[in-house]
Amino acid sequence: MKSKFFTSEKIMDNVTMIAGLAGELCYLVEGKEKALLVDGLSGVGSLKAFVRELTDLPTELVLTHSHPDHMGAAFEYGKCYIHPDDISGLYEAGDAERRYAFAAAGAKEFTLRMGDAVPCVPVRTLPVGDGHVFDLGGTQLEVIAVPGHTWGHIVLLDRSARVVYSGDAVNCNTLLFLGGTSIEQYRESLTHLELRGGLRRLMGRSRGRQRAQAHRDGGHRALQGDHVGDGPEGAGGFHGPQRPLRPGEGRSLPPL
Numbered sequence: 001m002k003s004k005f006f007t008s009e010k011i012m013d014n015v016t017m018i019a020g021l022a023g024e025l026c027y028l029v030e031g032k033e034k035a036l037l038v039d040g041l042s043g044v045g046s047l048k049a050f051v052r053e054l055t056d057l058p059t060e061l062v063l064t065h066s067h068p069d070h071m072g073a074a075f076e077y078g079k080c081y082i083h084p085d086d087i088s089g090l091y092e093a094g095d096a097e098r099r100y101a102f103a104a105a106g107a108k109e110f111t112l113r114m115g116d117a118v119p120c121v122p123v124r125t126l127p128v129g130d131g132h133v134f135d136l137g138g139t140q141l142e143v144i145a146v147p148g149h150t151w152g153h154i155v156l157l158d159r160s161a162r163v164v165y166s167g168d169a170v171n172c173n174t175l176l177f178l179g180g181t182s183i184e185q186y187r188e189s190l191t192h193l194e195l196r197g198g199l200r201r202l203m204g205r206s207r208g209r210q211r212a213q214a215h216r217d218g219g220h221r222a223l224q225g226d227h228v229g230d231g232p233e234g235a236g237g238f239h240g241p242q243r244p245l246r247p248g249e250g251r252s253l254p255p256l
């Protein structure tokens with residue numbers, strides 16, 4: 001399905017990938033009872049209305065982290081699941097001008113108007129952390145904390161499908177920021193996330209789906225988003241001071 005602002009592609013029986021104008025991606029995962037939208041693009045154009053055309057299921061939004069190319073739909077839904085360490089970033093980096101600039105940089109076929117950007121409004125934030133499980137009815141997504149790209153970055157694991165929705169936590173060009181986690185702390189996060197070769201797909205944020213790369217991972221075919229730079233999101237200085245990892249954030253997961 002295609003609209004002025006979004007393009008969707010069904011990539012699994014119950015998963016639709018949605019791309020925004022700048023190539024940023026989010027994923028609509030449908031269970032038998034409800035759907036979960038993993039990330040909310042930049043908030044230029046109505047993603048909520050677009051999703052309504054894709055599913056009749058009640059849909060909730062979870063953000064992998066609070067960068068402008070992931071958070072936009074939070075201001076439309078008015079409610080989102082997010083790690084507590086990234087809640088402040090929702091407002092510090094969520095201004096419409098910044099999100100508009102991100103989308104406008106990728107809009108080739110027409111000129112955007114500032115009014116296309118969803119305004120930054122108060123959002124009801126529902127905190128989630130390591131171990132939280134979204135039960136969609138027949139499909140479960142497990143939250144894994146992976147601090148690094150931001151302090152509150154989470155990924156979502158569909159253990160039965162062996163798929164991880166990774167946001168910007170793991171991709172071809174994951175960025176760490178000054179004032180954020182150290183490289184050593186990020187390494188601990190990756191140890192925590194380590195899935196020991198049982199992964200089929202790693203779905204992240206990509207600037208262009210055509211840049212997605214298929215590669216071999218532990219004998220399984222994996223699809224990894226090609227993160228090719230952060231555009232306006234990297235310029236905000238919205239990352240908090242360093243802190244030690246909390247108990248549990250460095251533990252390895254059991255094998256799939």
Ligand SMILES: [Zn+2]
Pocket residue numbers: 065067149168230233
């Ligand atoms: Zn990011």
